[in-house]
Amino acid sequence: MPKISMKGQSMPESPIRKLVPYAEAAKSRGVEVIHLNIGQPDIKTPKVAMDAVRNNTLEILEYSRSEGSQEYREKLANYYGKCGINVTAQQIIATTGGSEALMFAIGSIADTTDEIIIPEPFYANYNGFAKASGVNVVPVVSSFEDNFALPPIEEFEKLITPKTKGILICNPGNPTGYLYTKEEIKKLATLVKKHDLFLIADEVYREFAYDNIEHYSILQEPGIEDHAIVVDSVSKRYSMCGARIGCLVSKNSEFIQTALKFAQARLSPPTLALIASEAALDTPQSYFDQVISEYVERRNLLIEALKTIEGVKVATPQGAFYCIVQLPVSNTEDFARWLLEDFQLDGQTVMVAPAAGFYASQGIGYDQVRIAYVLDKKELLRAAELLKEALKQYNG
Numbered sequence: 464m465p466k467i468s469m470k471g472q473s474m475p476e477s478p479i480r481k482l483v484p485y486a487e488a489a490k491s492r493g494v495e496v497i498h499l500n501i502g503q504p505d506i507k508t509p510k511v512a513m514d515a516v517r518n519n520t521l522e523i524l525e526y527s528r529s530e531g532s533q534e535y536r537e538k539l540a541n542y543y544g545k546c547g548i549n550v551t552a553q554q555i556i557a558t559t560g561g562s563e564a565l566m567f568a569i570g571s572i573a574d575t576t577d578e579i580i581i582p583e584p585f586y587a588n589y590n591g592f593a594k595a596s597g598v599n600v601v602p603v604v605s606s607f608e609d610n611f612a613l614p615p616i617e618e619f620e621k622l623i624t625p626k627t628k629g630i631l632i633c634n635p636g637n638p639t640g641y642l643y644t645k646e647e648i649k650k651l652a653t654l655v656k657k658h659d660l661f662l663i664a665d666e667v668y669r670e671f672a673y674d675n676i677e678h679y680s681i682l683q684e685p686g687i688e689d690h691a692i693v694v695d696s697v698s699k700r701y702s703m704c705g706a707r708i709g710c711l712v713s714k715n716s717e718f719i720q721t722a723l724k725f726a727q728a729r730l731s732p733p734t735l736a737l738i739a740s741e742a743a744l745d746t747p748q749s750y751f752d753q754v755i756s757e758y759v760e761r762r763n764l765l766i767e768a769l770k771t772i773e774g775v776k777v778a779t780p781q782g783a784f785y786c787i788v789q790l791p792v793s794n795t796e797d798f799a800r801w802l803l804e805d806f807q808l809d810g811q812t813v814m815v816a817p818a819a820g821f822y823a824s825q826g827i828g829y830d831q832v833r834i835a836y837v838l839d840k841k842e843l844l845r846a847a848e849l850l851k852e853a854l855k856q857y858n859g
């Protein structure tokens with residue numbers, strides 16, 4: 464039998480998908496599972512994007528340019544301009560999802576055994592992307608009590624070694640929903656300048672900023688032009704997760720030239736999806752206004768409902784569409800499995816994502832779950848009711 468690589472063997476399983484077989488088994492027993500575990504929005508994709516695919520007259524579905532067409536990148540630069548981010552088409556590379564942008568970014572800045580510091584809990588696939596590049600994730604813990612605000616800058620500084628190549632943040636955060644303040648970005652900017660590091664910001668949830676707080680991008684921060692790399696995506700912005708289009712944005716031309724070589728090796732992002740993504744840039748502001756007010760209502764309603772459950776605490780999110788919830792159980796992995804295997808109320812149960820998988824440090828997050836509020840309000844309320852009853856039974 465030929466041998467699988469050590470790298471392959473050590474690739475982490477997605478903590479979000481790990482419980483899927485249990486959910487499938489519950490469904491085959493006739494139990495309806497309300498999914499609070501994944502970030503697939505139920506929001507409709509803008510009509511302009513779908514129409515562009517429906518009405519296109521292409522006769523050959525040919526390769527696109529490795530970095531995406533000039534027109535698309537110019538329109539993207541225009542979009543960034545409206546967000547207060549001043550970039551040109553040459554500073555953008557279209558990718559196959561934010562996922563590929565993350566892979567290219569890590570591959571372009573770090574060698575095998577190099578280190579990237581990431582505040583935890585973080586988007587679990589960062590582990591997989593780092594592992595695939597042979598790069599080590601060094602976590603710095605952010606705290607539930609502070610709603611997962613930026614940890615003190617000294618905590619980052621303690622972890623910097625000659626192998627440290629960069630800091631990766633997610634803003635607004637998945638799984639925390641935390642929205643970094645301008646002051647926090649400034650602190651990080653000072654740090655990366657001092658130690659000559661890259662600062663990667665995953666801003667795929669940029670539009671999802673609530674409570675009248677404006678998102679502040681690292682590309683708006685003066686003085687870190689050579690350090691700042693933004694990872695972006697159409698997946699959440701336009702509810703186009705299946706399009707698989709994202710991009711990398713940086714004013715560091717050496718970085719862009721390097722990432723372009725990775726882009727050339729995989730030839731091009733998907734052509735039809737690029738057409739949809741370019742058209743999506745014409746989405747009217749009214750679409751976003753509606754979507755954002757829907758998410759704010761969902762967040763408020765969910766948090767209120769969760770707070771009424773004995774022993775449950777929620778870290779208040781101000782962005783994205785996730786929250787970390789502390790439950791009165793010692794191991795949320797066991798509890799999440801029990802919800803799927805042994806619990807039901809009138810034929811329904813809920814699926815949550817145990818939060819330990821979002822931490823790189825061992826032994827943290829075992830009493831936490833991540834909840835995604837991407838369902839309609841009625842379902843969210845029902846899910847909270849189910850959780851309340853389940854906890855009563857589990858702890859009773």
Ligand SMILES: Cc1ncc(COP(=O)(O)O)c(C=O)c1O
Pocket residue numbers: 502559560561562563586633637665667695696697698704707708709
């Ligand atoms: C924080 C974060 N970054 C990146 C991605 C990947 O996005 P894409 O669908 O563009 O690959 C996701 C997807 O859920 C995400 O939550």
